[in-house]
Amino acid sequence: xxxxxxxxxxxxxxxxxxxxxxxxxxxxxxxxxxxxxxxxxxxxxxxxxxxxxxxxxxxxxxxxxxxxxxxxxxxxxxxxxxxxxxxxxxxxxxxxxxxxxxxxxxxxxxxxxxxxxxxxxxxxxxxxxxxxxxxxxxxxxxxxxxxxxxxxxxxxxxxxxxxxxxxxxxxxxxxxxxxxxxxxxxxxxxxxxxxxxxxxxxxxxxxxxxxxxxxxxxxxxxxxxxxxxxxxxxxxxxxxxxxxxxxxxxxxxxxxxxxxxxxxxxxxxxxxxxxxxxxxxxxxxxxxxxxxxxxxxxxxxxxxxxxxxxxxxxxxxxxxxxxxxxxxxxxxxxx
Amino acid sequence: xxxxxxxxxxxxxxxxxxxxxxxxxxxxxxxxxxxxxxxxxxxxxxxxxxxxxxxxxxxxxxxxxxxxxxxxxxxxxxxxxxxxxxxxxxxxxxxxxxxxxxxxxxxxxxxxxxxxxxxxxxxxxxxxxxxxxxxxxxxxxxxxxxxxxxxxxxxxxxxxxxxxxxxxxxxxxxxxxxxxxxxxxxxxxxxxxxxxxxxxxxxxxxxxxxxxxxxxxxxxxxxxxxxxxxxxxxxxxxxxxxxxxxxxxxxxxxxxxxxxxxxxxxxxxxxxxxxxxxxxxxxxxxxxxxxxxxxxxxxxxxxxxxxxxxxxxxxxxxxxxxxxxxxxxxxxxxx
DNA sequence: CTGAAAGCGCTAACAC
DNA sequence: GTGTTAGCGCTTTCAG
Numbered sequence: 238x239x240x241x242x243x244x245x246x247x248x249x250x251x252x253x254x255x256x257x258x259x260x261x262x263x264x265x266x267x268x269x270x271x272x273x274x275x276x277x278x279x280x281x282x283x284x285x286x287x288x289x290x291x292x293x294x295x296x297x298x299x300x301x302x303x304x305x306x307x308x309x310x311x312x313x314x315x316x317x318x319x320x321x322x323x324x325x326x327x328x329x330x331x332x333x334x335x336x337x338x339x340x341x342x343x344x345x346x347x348x349x350x351x352x353x354x355x356x357x358x359x360x361x362x363x364x365x366x367x368x369x370x371x372x373x374x375x376x377x378x379x380x381x382x383x384x385x386x387x388x389x390x391x392x393x394x395x396x397x398x399x400x401x402x403x404x405x406x407x408x409x410x411x412x413x414x415x416x417x418x419x420x421x422x423x424x425x426x427x428x429x430x431x432x433x434x435x436x437x438x439x440x441x442x443x444x445x446x447x448x449x450x451x452x453x454x455x456x457x458x459x460x461x462x463x464x465x466x467x468x469x470x471x472x473x474x475x476x477x478x479x480x481x482x483x484x485x486x487x488x489x490x491x492x493x494x495x496x497x498x499x500x501x502x503x504x505x506x507x508x509x510x511x512x513x514x515x516x517x518x519x520x521x522x523x524x525x526x527x528x529x530x531x532x533x534x535x536x537x538x539x540x541x542x543x544x545x546x547x548x549x550x551x552x553x554x555x556x557x558x559x560x561x562x563x564x565x566x567x568x569x570x571x572x
Numbered sequence: 573x574x575x576x577x578x579x580x581x582x583x584x585x586x587x588x589x590x591x592x593x594x595x596x597x598x599x600x601x602x603x604x605x606x607x608x609x610x611x612x613x614x615x616x617x618x619x620x621x622x623x624x625x626x627x628x629x630x631x632x633x634x635x636x637x638x639x640x641x642x643x644x645x646x647x648x649x650x651x652x653x654x655x656x657x658x659x660x661x662x663x664x665x666x667x668x669x670x671x672x673x674x675x676x677x678x679x680x681x682x683x684x685x686x687x688x689x690x691x692x693x694x695x696x697x698x699x700x701x702x703x704x705x706x707x708x709x710x711x712x713x714x715x716x717x718x719x720x721x722x723x724x725x726x727x728x729x730x731x732x733x734x735x736x737x738x739x740x741x742x743x744x745x746x747x748x749x750x751x752x753x754x755x756x757x758x759x760x761x762x763x764x765x766x767x768x769x770x771x772x773x774x775x776x777x778x779x780x781x782x783x784x785x786x787x788x789x790x791x792x793x794x795x796x797x798x799x800x801x802x803x804x805x806x807x808x809x810x811x812x813x814x815x816x817x818x819x820x821x822x823x824x825x826x827x828x829x830x831x832x833x834x835x836x837x838x839x840x841x842x843x844x845x846x847x848x849x850x851x852x853x854x855x856x857x858x859x860x861x862x863x864x865x866x867x868x869x870x871x872x873x874x875x876x877x878x879x880x881x882x883x884x885x886x887x888x889x890x891x892x893x894x895x896x897x898x899x900x901x902x903x904x905x906x907x
Numbered sequence: 908c909t910g911a912a913a914g915c916g917c918t919a920a921c922a923c
Numbered sequence: 924g925t926g927t928t929a930g931c932g933c934t935t936t937c938a939g
Contacts, residue, residue: 241916242917243916243917251926252925252927253916253917253918254918254925255926257917257919258924258925265924265925266924266925267924267925270925284682284685285916286627286686286688286916286917287688288623288626288627288632288687288915288916289627289916289918289931290917290918291623291917291931292627292916292917292918292931292933293916293917293918293919293930294917294918294919294930295918297623299666306652307648307651307652307655308648308651308652308848310643310645310848313642313643313645313648313651316667317641317643317669320642320667320668320669321669324668329666329668329687330666330667330668331664331665331666332655332666332667333655333659333664333665334655334656334659347619348664350619351619351620351621352622352664353621353622455848455851487853487854488852490854491852491854491856513643513790513819513848513849514848514852516790517819517823517826517849517853518822518852518853518854519826519829520854521826576931576932577932577933587910587911588910589909589912589935590908590909591933592933592934593909596934600909601908601909605908620932621931621933623931623933624915624931625932625933626933627917627931627932627933628932628933628934629914629915629935630934
C-alpha cells in the first residue's frame with residue numbers, strides 16, 4: 238500500500254495534524270518540523286488521498302461538463318478550452334454526453350451530485366425544459382452557448398451574429414440572399430431573424446429560404462437533399478447563402494456543386510461556428526466565429542466565482558466576428 | 573443538508589449497516605425491512621455519497637482518459653465512444669489533455685492516481701518515453717491507437733492501413749503514386765512503409781514524396797506550403813497522393829487546387845482517419861477508417877476486464893477499411 | 908437476519 | 924507550535 242499521512246506522522250515523530258498543516262502550508266509550523274516532515278513525505282513517497290480529503294469536508298475539485306454531443310467540433314473545441322482552464326485552476330473535468338435527451342440529462346445531474354462535483358458547466362438540452370432539473374440539483378451551474386435566465390450563462394447573441402453576417406454580405410456586394418437551416422428552432426431562429434431583419438431594413442432581397450433540421454450526430458445529409466429538392470422546385474436565385482452552421486454549409490456546398498454551380502464563382506456560401514470544417518473546406522468557408530476558447534475559459538472563471546463566492550446569476554454575452562474566407566470574398570459580382 | 577444514511581437508519585429504526593445492505597442488494601435482508609428502508613430512502617430523498625462510498629474501500633467508478641488533443645475529430649470521436657460505453661457500465665470519465673507533453677502527462681498521471689481513478693485509457697505521448705510514467709503509477713492502463721508492449725493496447729495496424737490504401741489505389745487503376753506526410757515519426761512511418769512496400773512489390777511507381785510534420789493543434793498550414801514548394805522545385809508526377817491524415821489531405825487538396833489541378837480529375841487524394849473532415853470535404857475524401865467507435869468501446873471493455881480481474885497485458889489489433897469517396901474513385905484514368 | 912464497532916485517510920476545532 | 928479529538932458517510936467484519 239501507498240504511504241498514508243499516518244505513516245509520515247509516525248516516521249517524523251509528529252501527529253497527523255502537523256503533517257496536514259505542513260502539506261496545506263499552514264503558517265504555524267516551525268521551519269525545522271516542516272523540513273523534517275517534508276523530508277519523510279519525500280522518503281516515503283507520500284501522496285495525498287484526494288478522496289479522503291474531499292470527504293473530510295473540502296471540495297472535490299471536480300467539475301462536470303455536459304454537452305449534447307462530444308465529437309461535434311464546435312463542442313469539442315469548447316471542451317478543450319474548459320479542460321485547459323480547469324486544469325490550470327486545479328480542477329478536473331468529468332465529461333458527460335447528454336445526447337440531447339432530457340432523461341439522460343437528469344441522470345447525469347444526479348450522478349454529478351452524488352459524486353459531489355463542485356459545479357457544472359452545461360449546454361442544456363432545452364432552455365425551457367431543462368431548467369427544473371438544473372434547479373433541483375442545487376449545485377453551482379454555468380450554462381454555455383445558450384442564454385438561460387436565472388443561471389450564469391456565457392453565450393453569444395445569435396441574433397447579432399445573423400446581423401453581422403448580413404452586413405458582411407452587403408459589404409461584399411451581394412444583393413440577393415438566401416438562407417439554409419432551421420427557421421423555428423430557438424437559437425437557429427434567432428440567427429435567421431437577425432440576418433433577415435438586417436437585410437430587409439437595408440433593402441436587400443431574401444429570395445431563397447431552404448428549411449432544414451439542425452444536424453444531429455454530425456449527420457446533415459438531409460441538407461443535401463433539401464437543397465436539391467428546393468432547386469428542382471423553385472430554382473435558385475440567390476447570389477449567396479447563409480447556412481445555419483458549418484456542417485450545413487458544407488453539405489449545401491456539395492449539393493450546389495453537384496447542381497453545377499461553382500463556389501464561390503456562381504454562388505457564395507457562409508457558415509456559422511468557424512469550426513475546423515470551415516478552415517479545411519474547399520473552398521475555405523466564411524463563417525461566423527463564436528469565440529469558443531473564450532467561452533470555455535470564461536465559463537470556468539464564472540463557475541469558479543460562483544463556487545467560491547456564490548455570485549448572483551449573470552448573463553455574459555460574448556462578441557462574435559465574421560471570419561471571411563474564400564467562399565464569399567472570391568465571389569465575382571456579375572456587374 | 574441532504575439526508576445521510578444515518579438519517580434513513582434512524583427513521584426506519586434500523587442500523588446503518590442494514591440500510592447499506594438494502595442499498596447494495598445484499599440477499600440477507602427480510603423483505604419487510606427492505607421495504608421499510610426503501611420507503612424511508614424515498615421519503616427522505618436519500619442519495620448515496622459516492623465520495624464516502626469510495627473512501628470506505630470501494631472503487632471510485634472513475635476512469636481517466638488521456639489524449640494529446642481533445643478537439644481533433646479523430647480523438648473526440650474516440651472520447652465520445654469511451655464516454656458512451658463507460659456511462660453504460662456505470663463509470664464516469666475524467667478527460668485530460670496531455671498536449672503532447674511528457675511533463676503534463678506525468679502530472680496528469682499523479683493526479684489521477686491521487687484521485688483514485690479505477691483505471692486509465694490513454695494515448696501515450698510517446699511509445700518509448702511514456703512507458704515508465706505509466707508503469708510507475710501502478711493503475712490499470714489500456715493504451716489506445718498505439719501498440720505499446722507490456723500494456724493492454726487497442727489499436728490498428730498502421731502498416732496494414734498503408735497496404736490497404738495502396739491496394740485501393742492499384743484497384744482504381746493508378747500507376748504513379750505519391751505520399752504526403754511524416755516519414756519518420758513512428759506511427760506515420762509505418763503507414764508510409766506499408767504503403768510503399770505494397771506499391772513496390774506490385775511494380776507501381778512511388779514518384780513524389782512530400783515530407784511534412786504531423787499536424788498539431790489542428791494546424792497543418794505547413795503542409796500547404798510544403799506541397800507548393802515541392803511542386804515548384806520538382807514538379808508533380810503523381811496521379812494520386814496518400815496523405816498521412818485527413819487534415820493533411822485537406823491542406824494538400826487546397827494546395828493542389830491552387831496550383832491549378834482539379835481533384836480528382838487531374839490528381840486524386842486520399843486521407844487517413846475517416847474523420848468528419850473526410851465526409852464534409854469537397855470533393856468528399858477517400859480515407860482509411862479506423863474503427864473509432866470500436867476502439868473506444870473495446871478500450872473500456874478491456875480496461876474493465878483488467879480492473880475486475882487483473883488480466884495480463886494483451887494486444888488487440890482492430891481492422892481498418894478504406895472508405896472510398898469521390899476524391900479517388902472519380903478520377904479519370906488518362907488511358 | 909441484524910446490530911455494534913472498527914475503520915477508509917484526512918481536516919479542523921479545541922486544548923495545552 | 925503541536926497534539927488530541929471528533930468527525931466526513933459509508934462498508935464490512937464479527938457477534939449475536
